[in-house]
Amino acid sequence: MTTLQDHAAVPFGPLALVGSSAAPLARPLYLQYLVPTEPIALVGGERCEVWELKLPIDEASLSDWAMRFRQTYCLDSHIDVLRDGLDKSRAEYLVELVFPDKSKPPGPGVRSGDFAELLISDYVEHLLGYWVPRTKYAEKGSRNESVKGVDIVGFRCPSPVNPAPDDEMLTFEVKAQLSGGKYDDRLQVAVKDSGKDYLRSAETLATMKRRMHLAGQGESVKVVQRFQNPVDRPYVLLSGAATVLSDEAFDEPALKLTSTHEHNNAKRLSLVAVRGKDLMALAHALYQRAADEA
Numbered sequence: 001m002t003t004l005q006d007h008a009a010v011p012f013g014p015l016a017l018v019g020s021s022a023a024p025l026a027r028p029l030y031l032q033y034l035v036p037t038e039p040i041a042l043v044g045g046e047r048c049e050v051w052e053l054k055l056p057i058d059e060a061s062l063s064d065w066a067m068r069f070r071q072t073y074c075l076d077s078h079i080d081v082l083r084d085g086l087d088k089s090r091a092e093y094l095v096e097l098v099f100p101d102k103s104k105p106p107g108p109g110v111r112s113g114d115f116a117e118l119l120i121s122d123y124v125e126h127l128l129g130y131w132v133p134r135t136k137y138a139e140k141g142s143r144n145e146s147v148k149g150v151d152i153v154g155f156r157c158p159s160p161v162n163p164a165p166d167d168e169m170l171t172f173e174v175k176a177q178l179s180g181g182k183y184d185d186r187l188q189v190a191v192k193d194s195g196k197d198y199l200r201s202a203e204t205l206a207t208m209k210r211r212m213h214l215a216g217q218g219e220s221v222k223v224v225q226r227f228q229n230p231v232d233r234p235y236v237l238l239s240g241a242a243t244v245l246s247d248e249a250f251d252e253p254a255l256k257l258t259s260t261h262e263h264n265n266a267k268r269l270s271l272v273a274v275r276g277k278d279l280m281a282l283a284h285a286l287y288q289r290a291a292d293e294a
Contacts, residue, residue, distance in 0.1 A: 053276030130154030
């Protein structure tokens with residue numbers, strides 16, 4: 001089994017690639033606190049990368065991270081138009097109508113899942129050098145739901161209109177356990193779901209492309225389109241399974257028992273575990289800061 005680091009190439013500027021009029025966002029400041037630790041060797045011989053999110057995180061990095069959270073769900077330039085007529089402040093609009101609920105189920109679980117997906121999206125985009133579209137978070141039918149389909153899709157292709165067989169599409173499934181308690185086999189579940197991505201990626205790409213078309217993102221559409229017909233335009237398909245765990249839930253002996261032998265892309269499957277202290281509290285604090293600093 002290879003790892004994503006084995007496929008690493010020079011990263012491109014994601015927003016420059018998709019033709020956005022906005023300036024590309026620099027690497028998130030908080031990633032300086034995401035540090036690699038000793039990988040885990042699974043019983044089957046596979047390797048799982050382990051990263052630790054070190055706390056505390058400085059105020060500037062937290063504000064930068066919260067800004068990225070907010071912009072993922074709702075651009076700052078849209079907030080005032082969308083809250084007009086509601087008699088709500090920016091913070092109230094975001095907390096009550098946009099962000100997953102903090103306490104009423106299934107809101108906390110959705111918060112946990114979104115937090116983990118966005119963290120791994122930053123890992124894939126800013127540490128591995130793929131472009132990761134994130135349009136789905138702003139298009140939820142309900143704030144307290146997880147969007148169906150592939151969790152994370154990353155693209156690497158120097159020229160979408162001149163496809164090359166070594167262009168890469170990376171699909172990642174992410175499972176979280178941010179609160180305490182016994183480890184709940186999150187990495188194994190991510191591996192199992194990752195095995196389904198080959199079948200559901202076509203629908204995910206079609207939905208992604210439709211959102212981009214409706215938003216007038218023509219260059220982004222070209223990138224997605226390049227990966228929609230692997231028969232006529234072959235590319236390298238990479239898979240990933242990740243889990244984000246609180247320190248209390250992190251269980252190395254249990255993680256070692258994760259099996260990949262039934263995965264249909266096992267030779268190109270990368271495994272990642274991220275651990276950290278009080279991650280659910282951190283997630284709640286980020287959502288609140290994102291609202292308060294809007």
